[in-house]
Structure formats: C-alpha cells, structure tokens
Amino acid sequence: MIKAIFSDIDGTLLNSRHQITPSTKTVIQEVKEREIPFVLVSARMPSGILSLQQELEINAPVICYSGALVLGGSDGGGRETLHSIGLNNNSVKAILHIASTGFPDISISLYSHDQWIVADRFDPWVIQEQEIIKVDPAERELSAYVDEDPEIHKILCMGHPEEINRLTRTLQTVVPGISLYKSKDTYLEIMDEMVSKSYAIRELEEVFHISNQELMAIGDNYNDIDMILYAGLGIAMGNAPDEVKQIADKVTLSNDEDGLKDGIKRFVLSPELQ
Numbered sequence: 001m002i003k004a005i006f007s008d009i010d011g012t013l014l015n016s017r018h019q020i021t022p023s024t025k026t027v028i029q030e031v032k033e034r035e036i037p038f039v040l041v042s043a044r045m046p047s048g049i050l051s052l053q054q055e056l057e058i059n060a061p062v063i064c065y066s067g068a069l070v071l072g073g074s075d076g077g078g079r080e081t082l083h084s085i086g087l088n089n090n091s092v093k094a095i096l097h098i099a100s101t102g103f104p105d106i107s108i109s110l111y112s113h114d115q116w117i118v119a120d121r122f123d124p125w126v127i128q129e130q131e132i133i134k135v136d137p138a139e140r141e142l143s144a145y146v147d148e149d150p151e152i153h154k155i156l157c158m159g160h161p162e163e164i165n166r167l168t169r170t171l172q173t174v175v176p177g178i179s180l181y182k183s184k185d186t187y188l189e190i191m192d193e194m195v196s197k198s199y200a201i202r203e204l205e206e207v208f209h210i211s212n213q214e215l216m217a218i219g220d221n222y223n224d225i226d227m228i229l230y231a232g233l234g235i236a237m238g239n240a241p242d243e244v245k246q247i248a249d250k251v252t253l254s255n256d257e258d259g260l261k262d263g264i265k266r267f268v269l270s271p272e273l274q
Contacts, residue, residue, distance in 0.1 A: 102170065
C-alpha cells in the first residue's frame with residue numbers, strides 16, 4: 001500500500017506549457033480523499049510551490065530547493081520549518097566573485113527561505129523565470145545582501161549553455177562543499193553538498209509515520225534519481241532521459257500525456273500495484 005506520494009513539479013506535475021491539466025488535478029483530489037499525502041518536491045522556492053498547492057487544493061508539507069528547505073503542512077495557519085540546509089557563507093561569496101568577474105553574461109539569483117534576490121529585475125533571464133514560477137523577485141546589490149549573512153538555500157545561475165558549462169567546470173574545481181546541477185542547459189542550480197530530495201523525504205517519514213517502502217516518488221530528471229531509487233515505488237516520467245528510466249521501478253507516460261495521472265491511477269488507485 002502506498003501511503004504518501006512525492007512528486008516533482010516541472011516536467012512531471014506540469015506539462016510543457018507549465019500547466020496542471022484538469023484530469024491530473026482530479027486524480028490528485030482522489031488521492032486526497034483517500035488521505036494519502038501528496039507532497040510537491042522541487043528546486044523551486046516556497047511561493048513557486050505553494051501557489052500550485054492552492055490550485056490543487058491540498059495542504060501537505062512541501063520540499064523546496066531540491067531538499068534544502070522542508071516546510072510543514074498548513075491547516076490555515078503558518079508553516080513550520082521542518083528542515084533547512086543553507087550554503088556556507090564563504091562559498092556563496094566565492095561563487096558570486098567567480099561568476100561576476102569571470103562570467104559577466106551570467107544572471108545570478110539568490111534564494112533565502114521565501115525570498116528571491118536579483119541584481120536587476122529587468123534582466124531577460126529573470127523575466128523568463130518570473131513568467132514560469134509566477135513569483136516576483138526583490139532587487140538588491142548581491143554582495144551587500146550576502147554580507148548580512150542570510151541563510152542562502154540556493155543559487156541559480158542562468159545563461160547560454162556554453163557559459164553555464166564553463167562556469168560549472170570552474171566551480172567544480174574551485175569551490176568545495178557544494179552540489180551543482182543543470183536543471184536545463186541554461187540553468188545551473190547550486191546548493192550545499194548535503195542537500196538531496198531523498199534526505200528531505202526522510203524528514204517527512206516521521207511526520208507521516210511511514211517507511212520508504214510505503215511511498216511513491218515520481219520525477220523526470222537527473223536530480224530526481226536519488227528519490228526514485230529511495231522510494232519503495234520509484235516512477236520515471238515518459239519524458240525523462242533514458243538514465244532516469246533505467247533506474248526506475250516503473251515508467252509512465254510523458255508530462256504532455258498526463259503521465260503523473262497515469263502513474264497514480266495505475267500504481268496507487270488501481271489493483272495493478274497489488
């Protein structure tokens with residue numbers, strides 16, 4: 001019996017137009033009626049996840065920044081921080097220095113709890129991301145903001161693929177204690193090396209009083225591999241790379257074919273799982 005579902009967002013819950021289809025929402029409501037928590041797991045900031053929760057009419061905990069921040073569920077009140085791992089402040093300063101001096105065309109975003117900090121709100125990369133996640137950033141001088149010693153959960157670097165690749169190689173050799181992940185050819189996500197989706201899921205097993213064998217995890221990309229492997233039932237989307245499909249227990253349809261809905265109906269709501 002699956003007692004909780006952990007779902008990636010972009011490329012999984014959302015189709016290629018960044019929408020939740022009506023049929024996907026309907027099946028998530030069926031899950032809710034069976035009192036099975038449906039937990040959104042994403043590299044997004046809290047506001048970029050909670051707006052989707054509201055659309056789905058669910059209030060389960062959420063896993064933000066690929067596991068760097070876990071917030072408890074909402075019963076109409078505030079959300080408790082259950083788990084938080086920020087980047088080392090010296091690492092943040094080193095990354096900012098390297099990116100700003102050697103990569104002037106790279107757009108840099110800092111994320112702290114539910115704050116998105118950018119140097120220029122009118123940067124085309126920032127505007128593109130704003131349209132996707134439907135959250136407005138705050139404009140600050142980045143080095144001055146970091147000097148205030150906030151807890152930085154994620155750094156997002158956006159730029160052309162060749163520059164992102166060059167920045168990735170540079171940071172790998174110069175800055176220790178960080179994890180680097182390209183969520184797309186033009187996006188480099190940077191978190192603390194201890195951050196992972198599966199580690200964050202472990203934090204919620206105690207909340208739900210379940211084991212990993214009683215949960216389903218579904219995703220479409222390389223940073224979903226650890227949670228797909230960790231879950232008792234790990235599902236890859238049909239639009240996932242072959243490496244992700246190969247490690248999954250099951251493969252469903254693509255995100256433009258309601259693959260999440262298909263996976264839930266087949267493996268949670270129907271006897272096929274039994």
